[in-house]
């Protein structure tokens with residue numbers, strides 16, 4: 001079920017993976033029931049969290065219906081992540097530089113988490129659990145890819161991988177930070193995110209060892225993750 | 231003794247297949263539809279007592295892991311704020327799956343209320359299940375035992391099971407023995423509630439060609455031999471092997487499930503041990 005592929009830096013468009021997810025083959029009844037359940041799950045998310053039973057119940061289905069999702073709650077989370085990534089395309093960008101656009105998009109994506117309320121923490125610890133990590137990384141990769149695409153970066157030079165890797169780290173670390181942030185409108189999270197983004201562009205501008213930076217952040221993010229899942 | 235039984239049944243089966251054009255397969259033999267039921271019953275009567283023992287020998291104990299995985303995948307049990315559930319284990323024979331389901335529901339969901347019907351076409355196989363359950367906390371005189379009932383039923387008919395009454399329908403290593411699989415699938419659809427889940431564990435097709443070669447050599451040669459040596463019954467185990475080989479592959483079976491009116495999530499199946507076995511699931515939409 002879980003593709004244990006370490007190749008999380010593969011190029012794939014979000015749209016493609018959205019299409020391939022939960023595409024139930026149609027039965028006689030011609031309804032995509034799994035998708036219907038997930039959609040209802042998203043509607044009920046702010047109220048009921050990642051549990052699928054409230055969704056199946058509100059559709060008039062047996063509680064047992066949720067068991068067609070092999071990863072249960074995590075399947076709803078994945079569906080949510082895909083939708084959120086896809087939604088970025090409708091963000092009205094104001095910046096004129098790719099870097100500015102990246103910042104806007106990252107902010108937009110982080111702020112979308114606000115509706116999750118207490119369920120963000122549960123989401124982050126599911127994402128960090130070893131069982132789901134390969135999936136989580138794929139989702140993260142798709143998000144970063146989309147951000148890059150929307151920000152208008154067409155570069156395919158040598159720094160392509162590290163740049164994406166760095167942005168992935170910054171996003172993951174900011175999201176983790178967010179689970180403990182009580183400041184109004186997640187002010188602290190956004191400024192945490194900005195500090196990381198600024199430090200990163202300084203390194204980049206100076207063409208200093210981006211990989212040093214990358215390593216440092218990988219360790220930092222790992223520590224945040226560890227402290228969250230303990 | 232057993233050999234003789236099988237042979238004589240075969241002779242009459244051949245006669246029948248001459249008389250009726252509607253035929254089905256008994257392993258690789260073509261027999262009249264109505265005979266298959268009898269023949270299958272014969273096989274399982276023959277193997278009933280030794281069934282678990284043979285299963286272990288044949289699959290080197292792997293069938294236990296498959297069954298554990300099967301049950302944890304379907305994650306049965308009453309959910310918080312929800313109603314108790316009705317479980318139906320078809321071709322439940324020795325009660326292996328039913329017992330696991332009840333235990334899972336209790337441990338994972340604190341569910342001590344949901345009901346279980348164990349059903350099988352063969353009274354002797356079902357008898358093994360009854361015997362087995364007598365040694366558990368679900369024995370017939372216990373309160374927990376009241377949750378469990380045993381019914382002799384043909385999966386293609388299930389005349390004692392009302393429409394839209396069940397939350398979960400499980401069938402483990404049973405469906406390939408049914409005479410009319412599409413009929414059994416629409417019966418499953420009939421008895422399940424909307425949102426009820428059909429879940430099937432069955433031998434399937436090994437996809438890797440090299441492994442497939444090894445596996446078929448093993449199953450066609452070793453299993454009947456084991457059957458002969460361990461329980462003195464070559465023919466019944468020969469039948470088991472042939473019936474496995476005849477059963478449709480993963481994709482075909484998933485499509486049959488959809489044709490019966492179920493919705494599947496994605497492909498609708500999961501391979502176990504390179505496809506030696508597979509789990510298929512489907513959910514009944516609101517009708």
Ligand SMILES: C[S@@+](CC[C@H](N)C(=O)[O-])C[C@H]1O[C@@H](n2cnc3c(N)ncnc32)[C@H](O)[C@@H]1O
Pocket residue numbers: 270271274320321322323324325326327349350351352355383384385386401402403404405407408409
């Ligand atoms: C291999 S046993 C499976 C027992 C148990 N479910 C397990 O997983 O160990 C197959 C069972 O299918 C039953 N069976 C065969 N045809 C059937 C039918 N048409 N309806 C119901 N049960 C049937 C047999 O009697 C036998 O008990």
